[in-house]
Amino acid sequence: MLRTGLEGGSFAFLLYDPFSLAIWGATILGFVLWGRGLFCGWLCPFGAMQEFAHHLGRALRLPRIEPNATWDARLKWLKYGVLTGLVAILLTLPAQLDKAIEVEPFKTAVTTFFVREWYYVAYAAGLLVLSMVLFKGFCRYLCPLGAVMAIGGLLRGRDWIARRAECGSPCQLCRVKCNYGAIEKSGAVNYSECFQCLDCVTIHERETACVPKIIAAKKRAREAAAGAAPVGVPAE
Numbered sequence: 074m075l076r077t078g079l080e081g082g083s084f085a086f087l088l089y090d091p092f093s094l095a096i097w098g099a100t101i102l103g104f105v106l107w108g109r110g111l112f113c114g115w116l117c118p119f120g121a122m123q124e125f126a127h128h129l130g131r132a133l134r135l136p137r138i139e140p141n142a143t144w145d146a147r148l149k150w151l152k153y154g155v156l157t158g159l160v161a162i163l164l165t166l167p168a169q170l171d172k173a174i175e176v177e178p179f180k181t182a183v184t185t186f187f188v189r190e191w192y193y194v195a196y197a198a199g200l201l202v203l204s205m206v207l208f209k210g211f212c213r214y215l216c217p218l219g220a221v222m223a224i225g226g227l228l229r230g231r232d233w234i235a236r237r238a239e240c241g242s243p244c245q246l247c248r249v250k251c252n253y254g255a256i257e258k259s260g261a262v263n264y265s266e267c268f269q270c271l272d273c274v275t276i277h278e279r280e281t282a283c284v285p286k287i288i289a290a291k292k293r294a295r296e297a298a299a300g301a302a303p304v305g306v307p308a309e
């Protein structure tokens with residue numbers, strides 16, 4: 074699409090694949106409503122494969138690797154570097170672009186179902202093996218399409234994930250629970266990294282999960298218990 078836009082060709086080829094066109098339409102609408110999460114969290118088949126691989130890794134009791142916050146923040150910039158590299162190749166060596174976009178294993182894993190040259194298969198399968206120990210490592214750190222989605226997600230018109238005054242200060246529960254490292258220490262959601270898994274939304278809503286709600290419920294229970302305690306019988 075980018076090549077067609079730059080070279081001034083016709084976009085009519087999109088009509089040959091109405092299903093993909095519908096996905097793109099939904100994704101662009103999703104940018105405005107929720108940010109990148111609709112595509113990255115709910116529509117991307119390679120993302121789903123990585124998530125499945127990670128569950129398999131848990132079932133096999135493999136160790137889980139999680140970069141610390143500093144490295145997580147650094148690694149997240151890699152995908153923008155990969156995207157910049159692809160755009161540079163498009164502008165300077167367009168004949169090499171078809172090979173370069175294989176950094177995105179979508180064609181191997183989804184379009185050809187792993188039936189093609191061994192090195193493409195080894196690359197895509199290697200990323201899935203990596204996902205068994207590093208949760209969706211390709212999605213979070215390398216995917217150039219994810220970088221495009223994060224940039225497109227800047228069109229988001231609202232902050233749709235509810236937060237409380239206690240989020241971030243003092244409560245860090247949702248930040249710790251977010252598998253994508255998409256919640257800042259301040260409690261704010263970084264929508265460019267949010268895959269819309271809804272874990273923090275569930276915690277926020279649940280009386281038995283959200284820390285201020287638990288504390289308030291305990292306080293109410295203590296007050297109720299104190300109010301119901303038998304009052305001493307006055308002496309005659």
Ligand code: SF4
Pocket residue numbers: 236237239240241244245246247248260273276277282283284285
């Ligand atoms: S548990 Fe509740 S207060 Fe704590 S970060 Fe999550 S939504 Fe905010």
Ligand code: SF4
Pocket residue numbers: 234250251252253254255256262263266267268269270271272273274
């Ligand atoms: S836990 Fe919340 S912030 Fe993190 S990815 Fe899921 S929806 Fe987004």
